[in-house]
Amino acid sequence: MTKQTRFNIGYAVAAIVVVFLIQYAVATANRIAVIPYSEYQQLLQQGKVDSVGISDRTLQGTLKEPLSSGQKRFVTTRVDPQVAQELEKYHVRFTGQIENTFFRDLLSWTMPMLLFFGVWWYIGRRTAGGGGLGGGLMAIGKSKAKIYVQANTGVTFADVAGVDEAKDELHEVVDFLKNPTDYGRLGGRMPKGVLLVGPPGTGKTLLAKAVAGEAKVPFFSISGSEFVEMFVGVGAARVRDLFQQAHQKAPAIIFIDELDALGRARGIGPFAGGHDEKEQTLNQLLVELDGFDSRTGLVILAATNRPEILDPALLRAGRFDRQVLVDRPDKKGRIAILDVHMKKVRLAPDVDPEAVAALTPGFTGADLANLVNEAALLATRRKAAAVSMHDFNNAVLRMVAGLEKRNRLLNPKEREIVANHEMGHALVALSLPGVDPVHKVSIIPRGVGALGYTIQRPIEDRFLMTKEELENKMTVLLGGRAAELIVFNHLSTGAADDLRRVTDIARSMVSRYGMSEKLGSVAYDRDPGNFLAGADRPYPMRERDYADETAAVVDHEVRAIVDRAFQRAQTILSARRTILDRAAKELLEKETLEQSDLQRLIREIPQEGLRAV
Numbered sequence: 001m002t003k004q005t006r007f008n009i010g011y012a013v014a015a016i017v018v019v020f021l022i023q024y025a026v027a028t029a030n031r032i033a034v035i036p037y038s039e040y041q042q043l044l045q046q047g048k049v050d051s052v053g054i055s056d057r058t059l060q061g062t063l064k065e066p067l068s069s070g071q072k073r074f075v076t077t078r079v080d081p082q083v084a085q086e087l088e089k090y091h092v093r094f095t096g097q098i099e100n101t102f103f104r105d106l107l108s109w110t111m112p113m114l115l116f117f118g119v120w121w122y123i124g125r126r127t128a129g130g131g132g133l134g135g136g137l138m139a140i141g142k143s144k145a146k147i148y149v150q151a152n153t154g155v156t157f158a159d160v161a162g163v164d165e166a167k168d169e170l171h172e173v174v175d176f177l178k179n180p181t182d183y184g185r186l187g188g189r190m191p192k193g194v195l196l197v198g199p200p201g202t203g204k205t206l207l208a209k210a211v212a213g214e215a216k217v218p219f220f221s222i223s224g225s226e227f228v229e230m231f232v233g234v235g236a237a238r239v240r241d242l243f244q245q246a247h248q249k250a251p252a253i254i255f256i257d258e259l260d261a262l263g264r265a266r267g268i269g270p271f272a273g274g275h276d277e278k279e280q281t282l283n284q285l286l287v288e289l290d291g292f293d294s295r296t297g298l299v300i301l302a303a304t305n306r307p308e309i310l311d312p313a314l315l316r317a318g319r320f321d322r323q324v325l326v327d328r329p330d331k332k333g334r335i336a337i338l339d340v341h342m343k344k345v346r347l348a349p350d351v352d353p354e355a356v357a358a359l360t361p362g363f364t365g366a367d368l369a370n371l372v373n374e375a376a377l378l379a380t381r382r383k384a385a386a387v388s389m390h391d392f393n394n395a396v397l398r399m400v401a402g403l404e405k406r407n408r409l410l411n412p413k414e415r416e417i418v419a420n421h422e423m424g425h426a427l428v429a430l431s432l433p434g435v436d437p438v439h440k441v442s443i444i445p446r447g448v449g450a451l452g453y454t455i456q457r458p459i460e461d462r463f464l465m466t467k468e469e470l471e472n473k474m475t476v477l478l479g480g481r482a483a484e485l486i487v488f489n490h491l492s493t494g495a496a497d498d499l500r501r502v503t504d505i506a507r508s509m510v511s512r513y514g515m516s517e518k519l520g521s522v523a524y525d526r527d528p529g530n531f532l533a534g535a536d537r538p539y540p541m542r543e544r545d546y547a548d549e550t551a552a553v554v555d556h557e558v559r560a561i562v563d564r565a566f567q568r569a570q571t572i573l574s575a576r577r578t579i580l581d582r583a584a585k586e587l588l589e590k591e592t593l594e595q596s597d598l599q600r601l602i603r604e605i606p607q608e609g610l611r612a613v
């Protein structure tokens, strides 16, 4: 049985004892002698008993003369069921008596009820924490147990480090919450829903709390997985409840963690039975999102690490239409995060945050917080006065094994390849006219599968692209692979996605845009598609309606276009080999390079025979 029921039985026993003691006290006060049955029998045999009242469990009577203790009345426990016959035998007058069974009746009624509620409460409490299956047992309708409210989170932006871009974007939300009624006056668009996107442990929850802490508003939080209920309608009720509670405390922040658990695109997922419930919950969330006036000062923050599976309805204007990227920190970011957490432990003078950051590429904020903890534990174990660099080194060794298993860390050789690959993209982009400028290069893994990334920001919206621009785009995409080939003289699997995109563009050029001389201005692929967007998308699977010989020529032309672009990328990179090496080294060191870093690198090194391109 559960601890809770044992508890209740304990209470019941105590209650019975108390009732008995009260009866005893009352009896004494009334000058009734409480005597053992044997003594009663003796008195009976001696003929001293005058009259007796019989009830289920006791015999109460009067004596012909007082006991030595002075009482004339007595009570004893009824032991013998044949009392009456016995009484008759000794010629004692007797009557049946209605015992006052009030306490006993009360107990016999309340005990099972107490037990029942005890067990119910206990189960309810246990499942409330675990979510999932039985979570709604107690929570049907009202769900206060599951909504966590903090009047003041006590977290500020100073506690969140290494995510400066995200902080900048959230400053606006803080400003808004500080003065919601005035905010819209000057035409500022009021934030309503903000989606924090990033891998686990990068500080999304912490950021949300910091927004609440900075604005000094209450923080309501709930996890998407907790909405998923067994009973239809419970999740929806919970959403309604959450918004209702938050409204009463507005301005306030509602934080929904794991939004993907709830907001998964409808019609996906193996549990067909759960659809109704999930859909209802999601619909309710959409209703609530649309239904409030942002002037009240309610802001919904949500976190997810899989934005791509979210129901598009959630991302529409007026809902979660702002996305804030919370990425894994680069080296500079890690130093800042380590500074935050190292403040909490006593450090030996030899500890250098920069050296620790250099040892921990790929670590998230949560990993780094763990690392500081682990190092402190190691120091405690060796009874040291302070945490030293030695402890940090050991802690890194312990953690890296675990993290590598989770497939998130690259080994040094892989990092070098990724650094050269990404610099290859960036450098080709910097060298070609009319290509979108490079905004940022990074070797921090992002999303699923990407080991590094190069971000190009278009200067203007484009609706048309020329043949030359498409060729340049392909050349940039092949720059990664070309760099790998030039620097390491081997190929790796890291370029698979680049190759797919290049092939798509080349195939579209040949079969849709009529850009191949051999095949002329014929649209072999008659799917009109979406003109430019299609260039980046997987080639649509459709039936071919031209001759086999034509198909062979198409394939041949595609191949020729890709080869030419690859050749070009190689030429550019070979010509700028010195910059490539220098930049890759710097990227490896800093993990991210901004536009300004890249421009400096290019300026520092004289243009080597660029005319060749």
Ligand SMILES: Nc1ncnc2c1ncn2[C@@H]1O[C@H](COP(=O)(O)OP(=O)(O)OP(=O)(O)O)[C@@H](O)[C@H]1O
Binding pocket: 159, 160, 161, 162, 163, 199, 200, 201, 202, 203, 204, 205, 206, 207, 257, 303, 305, 337, 340, 364, 365, 366, 367, 369
């Ligand atoms: N950028 C950061 N600066 C300082 N500490 C951080 C940072 N990121 C994470 N941490 C530490 O890691 C802990 C866990 O982070 P948090 O729960 O906010 O991550 P999360 O992104 O919400 O992860 P999940 O998606 O798994 O919920 C924080 O309480 C904090 O101690």
Ligand SMILES: [Zn+2]
Binding pocket: 421, 425, 477, 480, 481, 494, 495, 498
């Ligand atoms: Zn690439």
